Amino acid sequence: MHRVSRVTSAPEEDRLNTQIAFALEIDKLKRVIRRNSLMDGSRRENDAEHSWYVGMLAMILGEHAPPGTDIQRVVAMLLVHDLVEIDAGDTFIYDAAAVAAQIETERAAADRIFALLPSDQATLFRELWDEFEARETVEARFAKALDRFAPILANHQTEGGTWPLFKVRADQVREKVKIIEEGSASLGAYAYELVDLSVRRGHLPE
Amino acid sequence: MHRVSRVTSAPEEDRLNTQIAFALEIDKLKRVIRRNSLMDGSRRENDAEHSWYVGMLAMILGEHAPPGTDIQRVVAMLLVHDLVEIDAGDTFIYDAAAVAAQIETERAAADRIFALLPSDQATLFRELWDEFEARETVEARFAKALDRFAPILANHQTEGGTWPLFKVRADQVREKVKIIEEGSASLGAYAYELVDLSVRRGHLPE
Numbered sequence: 292m293h294r295v296s297r298v299t300s301a302p303e304e305d306r307l308n309t310q311i312a313f314a315l316e317i318d319k320l321k322r323v324i325r326r327n328s329l330m331d332g333s334r335r336e337n338d339a340e341h342s343w344y345v346g347m348l349a350m351i352l353g354e355h356a357p358p359g360t361d362i363q364r365v366v367a368m369l370l371v372h373d374l375v376e377i378d379a380g381d382t383f384i385y386d387a388a389a390v391a392a393q394i395e396t397e398r399a400a401a402d403r404i405f406a407l408l409p410s411d412q413a414t415l416f417r418e419l420w421d422e423f424e425a426r427e428t429v430e431a432r433f434a435k436a437l438d439r440f441a442p443i444l445a446n447h448q449t450e451g452g453t454w455p456l457f458k459v460r461a462d463q464v465r466e467k468v469k470i471i472e473e474g475s476a477s478l479g480a481y482a483y484e485l486v487d488l489s490v491r492r493g494h495l496p497e
Numbered sequence: 498m499h500r501v502s503r504v505t506s507a508p509e510e511d512r513l514n515t516q517i518a519f520a521l522e523i524d525k526l527k528r529v530i531r532r533n534s535l536m537d538g539s540r541r542e543n544d545a546e547h548s549w550y551v552g553m554l555a556m557i558l559g560e561h562a563p564p565g566t567d568i569q570r571v572v573a574m575l576l577v578h579d580l581v582e583i584d585a586g587d588t589f590i591y592d593a594a595a596v597a598a599q600i601e602t603e604r605a606a607a608d609r610i611f612a613l614l615p616s617d618q619a620t621l622f623r624e625l626w627d628e629f630e631a632r633e634t635v636e637a638r639f640a641k642a643l644d645r646f647a648p649i650l651a652n653h654q655t656e657g658g659t660w661p662l663f664k665v666r667a668d669q670v671r672e673k674v675k676i677i678e679e680g681s682a683s684l685g686a687y688a689y690e691l692v693d694l695s696v697r698r699g700h701l702p703e
């Protein structure tokens with residue numbers, strides 16, 4: 292791999308070089324593998340395609356967020372929300388100990404990764420990620436709801452998908468649906484139905 | 498795979514079911530493989546992770562678009578720009594005959610895929626795609642520039658990457674850089690430098 296060297300070094304060129312270095316770094320997100328599979332079960336999903344997918348979900352399902360939600364901010368938040376996993380890896384959300392340990396690891400990852408950007412942009416990107424994690428705004432709550440909704444939909448579509456592999460039970464999934472409900476009442480209701488259907492079909496034990 | 502069946506059928510629920518059916522359909526974009534590889538050359542890239550990546554490039558490099566460019570619209574355009582490839586497949590941009598044949602195939606794909614959405618949304622998504630393809634707005638020209646920039650960066654990073662495999666020559670790449678230049682003068686200049694560097698390093702024949 293080559294770093295591009297420029298003949299001149301005007302401030303604007305330095306800035307562009309810094310941005311390109313960040314762009315090269317974040318390509319690594321395509322190699323972080325998640326627990327859930329694609330909707331057809333053919334293989335497990337990576338973080339980059341997942342990030343695209345939840346960004347699309349925001350565009351498709353935006354009307355299910357509370358009135359006044361800034362959907363474009365939700366999209367931006369979802370595109371950057373998993374960048375920290377370049378360093379921290381994907382944490383299995385049903386592993387409580389791992390989730391607790393993950394907080395500091397992800398914060399350290401955010402410190403390193405966003406700092407690769409020019410400082411004004413580093414601040415803006417970090418604010419998006421902090422907002423997503425804090426879940427205090429309607430935008431962050433809706434973004435987190437979509438992030439939780441996608442793998443439940445995938446597991447439902449694939450006869451339980453990776454739930455049995457990781458011995459997940461219905462009440463654990465329902466705990467995650469609460470987070471969906473906090474972001475969107477209608478998507479929460481829909482997700483509870485998916486869980487119930489999966490139970491009735493024998494793809495998810497009570 | 499299961500289609501979710503609902504107990505009630507109020508219009509809002511029908512609408513959500515329609516949106517979810519569209520969401521399930523577009524997951525297929527993760528299985529459309531492109532000609533270029535990841536930045537580390539480890540494997541070829543799929544359309545979904547590519548769409549995430551160019552959306553991120555818009556967020557990172559937005560200041561290199563003409564003043565007044567609506568970057569959030571550029572992001573939205575880039576997230577949807579390759580959906581037609583679910584039906585039409587990835588067309589190799591250096592294969593002129595394939596590119597000519599592709600226009601009708603992609604239009605038919607757009608007719609089918611966007612029509613899966615509720616009609617008001619079908620119109621909005623189709624407008625984004627039509628705008629991207631027409632390259633008449635600053636947003637579309639910048640979006641297309643990023644779409645062209647990413648694979649050149651990937652091939653440059655991987656010692657020519659897939660260029661030799663498809664017998665691509667420098668002047669063919671420079672033709673594509675013109676499209677980058679039309680969307681962003683500074684990214685165009687940067688891309689010409691990447692081409693020249695690749696030639697000097699023996700990774701791209703003149």
